[in-house]
């Protein structure tokens with residue numbers, strides 16, 4: 048890998064979009080190296096990125112517990128957990144870097160949980176049989192993000208990074224085939240601006256909000272990567288989405304988002320439903336003999352700690368059988384009764400206190416005495432822009448990091464590994480690979496008046512004016528909710544060909560209606576939250592169709608992509624390695640046209656694909 | 663249930679503002695305060711009116727985006743709860759709720775219930791970090807951290823930067839926020855080397871932003887959604903005193919006595935570079 052001469056670094060301007068774990072760590076590190084960095088986020092402060100909400104923890108192959116962990120085992124677990132749909136080389140590198148991340152974060156002052164002797168504590172997480180997850184109470188994402196944010200602010204102070212909060216990227220500027228800048232809208236004044244640079248790095252997070260109800264923050268969106276996709280970046284595996292098994296069930300149609308209960312709860316909580324259909328007794332009235340601890344029964348070796356896709360699917364099965372609990376019948380119990388008897392209430396309080404408080408605040412029930420009710424919800428998107436080993440997209444000079452790329456998790460992500468990937472990409476990978484790109488390419492200065500720049504600005508202004516001009520009858524939210532229902536119904540926890548075809552039609556006609564009948568109040572030249580949403584939902588509409596197209600194309604089940612037609616006799620996902628051991632990378636071909644499919648074959652040299660078993 | 667919302671409406675920083683009352687029908691007790699505003703906004707858009715601007719993102723009480731006064735109390739009546747987690751079951755049918763933005767000189771208004779809190783970022787930029795560049799860290803277990811210290815650091819680090827403490831304080835002081843960061847980093851062995859310079863710079867920035875001084879009233883901790891204790895302010899004062907004494911000859915050229923900044927008068931410290 049080539050290096051950039053230190054004296055030359057400050058001559059390069061780099062654009063980092065996003066200030067989550069991936070974006071903030073990248074911007075801070077690039078600033079430390081001496082580059083000139085412009086960093087963007089849509090919130091009022093970089094510290095508010097969605098990463099802040101991660102609860103459970105971050106994996107690293109430290110083997111501090113001496114329980115047989117190693118870089119190889121983390122690599123193996125991640126490839127297997129991803130149902131053999133990830134690139135081995137990327138995953139191996141991720142496992143290697145995992146140990147450096149912990150060191151870096153400790154040095155920054157991240158207050159990880161400690162043992163009495165002062166060493167770092169660990170817990171175990173779904174899909175692993177070793178204890179390799181580092182955590183800071185139930186606020187691991189917050190503490191890691193604050194660490195990265197503080198490093199970022201240190202660079203702001205040093206003058207290497209300029210931070211642009213409340214600024215949304217609305218287009219990518221591509222000149223002579225290379226990414227050379229972005230078009231932004233200032234969310235307070237409405238001003239549309241351009242920012243030019245020698246490379247653009249997107250760390251803009253996942254697109255789970257296409258489902259409307261998800262555990263993502265309300266502002267999480269696909270806009271930045273979608274607009275880059277429309278400028279030529281391939282979009283990989285859009286249908287790989289993760290449904291998290293432990294969320295608070297939906298309670299009413301006013302609901303604006305779903306709340307996750309950290310997966311770490313499955314360490315001590317036991318999941319069950321009544322044996323009998325339609326058992327309306329309260330949980331304390333149901334004796335042990337009438338309870339079905341279905342995960343422990345079906346998966347004796349992993350029990351309640353099976354990976355997320357397996358846990359979610361099984362919850363769906365028991366609810367489909369009519370054994371679900373709560374008013375809607377869409378829920379299962381997560382019971383801490385045993386753990387409290389065994390370890391005492393204090394120990395449980397110490398481990399999960401803030402999660403229990405949150406649950407109580409939302410549901411008005413006390414989880415120390417009444418089992419929690421949980422149900423799966425959309426949580427994470429494994430798909431994203433296609434990147435090579437250097438995390439560069441198919442547009443030279445456009446790098447994609449964190450949840451926004453597709454790189455490491457295959458068809459299913461293991462718990463506590465998104466934080467690891469975001470920080471690995473941002474602190475330890477992209478700072479080097481961007482340097483290599485700059486050192487090996489001659490980048491001429493771009494004239495501010497270049498026609499591509501004017502063209503991109505005009506595009507953005509047109510979209511804004513168009514949305515404001517429709518002045519129809521329905522609000523943006525009402526469309527978004529309806530879109531979400533379609534995607535959840537047909538492209539959610541399980542999918543089939545017929546449903547997906549229906550979904551594509553419904554999405555198309557709703558999208559038509561959107562452009563005729565949406566009502567966006569206010570103007571384009573001030574603070575207008577409806578307008579922000581309207582642009583994002585327009586992009587979700589296009590993405591939603593591509594997700595269904597991708598799901599329809601993939602005639603197999605793998606990880607979070609469960610096609611009902613392809614399952615084993617006992618209802619597990621059935622892969623088809625002969626036909627589908629590839630990354631599906633889609634190319635944009637104009638509004639409303641079917642996208643072009645390219646395939647990157649996956650080869651496995653070390654971890655041999657097998658039927659995933661957690662029995 | 664039915665709720666009446668009396669909301670501060672102001673189009674922009676320089677426009678004049680006023681309260682406007684809106685009835686909201688069909689409020690479900692399980693809704694959050696923000697979902698109740700969503701319902702109102704859907705109505706307003708349908709009627710062709712400008713929806714109420716309010717800040718939010720995670721809706722889980724962790725990002726610190728949301729926040730406004732509810733009947734004069736920052737984040738409303740429920741202790742340790744942000745408005746995004748405040749459910750309507752804590753109010754009664756027919757209640758009138760008065761919603762107002764945070765009001766402080768250092769938080770200029772943007773629109774309706776939205777204010778500009780970048781001053782908080784600048785306080786952190788002044789010194790709220792440990793200077794360790796990527797790649798230079800020793801092994802995570804190289805420096806043991808007593809469990810008690812890690813726990814206390816975590817208590818202080820839980821601050822979400824929402825600004826409720828400032829809004830609740832009659833002096834509009836940012837002492838709880840600033841003290842929380844100084845305590846978090848100051849307790850840990852990794853944060854010790856920069857403790858003095860951090861104290862001096864962060865306090866100086868706090869004053870420069872126009873936050874008032876702390877006169878130990880304690881309103882801040884009462885409304886803090888993360889229950890950051892007043893001790894962090896005592897710790898800040900202690901660090902600041904000690905630092906000013908130790909550093910009197912070098913880093914700081916013109917440091918003024920505590921009483922002056924604590925009563926809100928402007929402090930002149932050498933400005934941190936690069937601002």
Ligand SMILES: Cc1cc2nc3c(=O)[nH]c(=O)nc-3n(C[C@H](O)[C@H](O)[C@H](O)COP(=O)(O)OP(=O)(O)OC[C@H]3O[C@@H](n4cnc5c(N)ncnc54)[C@H](O)[C@@H]3O)c2cc1C
Nearest residue numbers: 065066067068069089098103104216252449450463465466
């Ligand atoms: C509730 C919850 C709990 C989780 N818990 C865990 C856990 O315990 N362990 C784990 O490993 N993972 C967890 N995850 C997943 C993990 O938090 C995320 O995958 C990860 O934080 C994503 O980080 P990121 O930096 O890629 O993106 P984000 O943190 O989403 O940041 C995106 C950034 O991009 C900016 N942005 C987006 N679009 C634009 C635009 N158009 N213009 C300008 N800026 C833009 C935003 O402002 C933001 O700064 C959890 C996720 C959720 C939802």
Ligand code: SF4
Nearest residue numbers: 821822824825827886
């Ligand atoms: S100290 Fe409390 S009230 Fe103040 S910003 Fe932090 S969390 Fe909010």
Ligand code: FES
Nearest residue numbers: 719721726728746
């Ligand atoms: S919206 Fe994030 S704390 Fe309330």
